[in-house]
Amino acid sequence: MSTPVLETENLVKVYGRGAARFDALKGLTFEIHDGESVAIVGKSGSGKSTLMHLLALLDEPTAGVVALEGSPVSQLDPKKVSRLRNETFGFVFQQFFLNANQSVLDNVTLPLKIGGWGRSQRNERGMEVLEQLEIADKAKNRATDLSGGQKQRVCIARALVNRPSVIFADEPTGNLDSATSEVVEDILFGLHRDQGITLVVVTHDEELAGRCERRLHMQDGLIVAEEHGVITPGQLDTTFDPAQLGLEDEEDRA
Ligand SMILES: Nc1ncnc2c1ncn2[C@@H]1O[C@H](COP(=O)(O)OP(=O)(O)OP(=O)(O)O)[C@@H](O)[C@H]1O
Secondary structure (H helix, E strand, C coil), X not given: CCCCCEEEEEEEEEXXXXXXXXXXXXXXXXXXXXXXXXXXXXXXXXCHHHHHHHHCCCCCCCEEEEEECCEEHHHCCHHHHHHHHHHHEEEEECCXXXXXXXXXXXXXXXXXHHCCCCHHHHHHHXXXXXXXXXXXXXXXXXXXXXXXXXXXXXXXXXHHCCCCCEEEEECCCCCCCHHHHXXXXXXXXXXXHHHCXXXXXXXXXXXXXXXXXXXXXXXXXXXXXXXXXXXXXXHHHHHCCCCCCCCCCHHHHC
């Protein structure tokens, strides 16, 4: 089998110390292969975002290993880690994280600016992805002057601009109404299908998780179950048991 794009071994994350110590991840070992779509699901506080931050090299584990394409990340120079993160990953978050004072195009091309690209090349590539996301007519708008769905499309454009091999999406539809959510999901899964981009999605949304080929179920800092296969909405009632996934609590879904 090919080298996994991401791999963890006995991954541990502890926040705080003494009486304030909290063991957020308690030793996770798993692999994510190139071109997979994987959902990380579980109750609020189970450790999903913590795990995603470690996988995305946005934070460091307390113990254990994260390996990117077979190379343990802790052995790499921090500058190289930043470069790898910028080149390999795209990020889509529920809160958008768009710079309000910049244009849509400048927001989208930020990863290229960080990567040292010149302005004209950045703008050319930026317009390409905005066209792909059918939002090129908004390139000069301020990023705040958009609807929620348009903002998320801008975020996806920004995530794509560097031609990443992995997109991390943390509750990507959490701020969107259901019709807009479907559009955004279709875009993400279209990229996965057509461009072979690996998708790692953190979500409380059963339907979104069901569209992924694999679901890792987290509970109290551990992966307690793993499910394979896409689940269509019609199957949700019978095969996708919210109680089993720790999603039974309405409050957790808010
Ligand atoms: N910086 C931090 N310092 C201390 N504790 C933290 C920190 N970040 C997260 N935690 C704790 O670690 C646990 C896991 O948090 P995490 O955000 O990973 O959960 P989650 O499953 O993503 O939750 P949610 O679905 O609500 O986003 C929680 O109990 C949280 O309070």
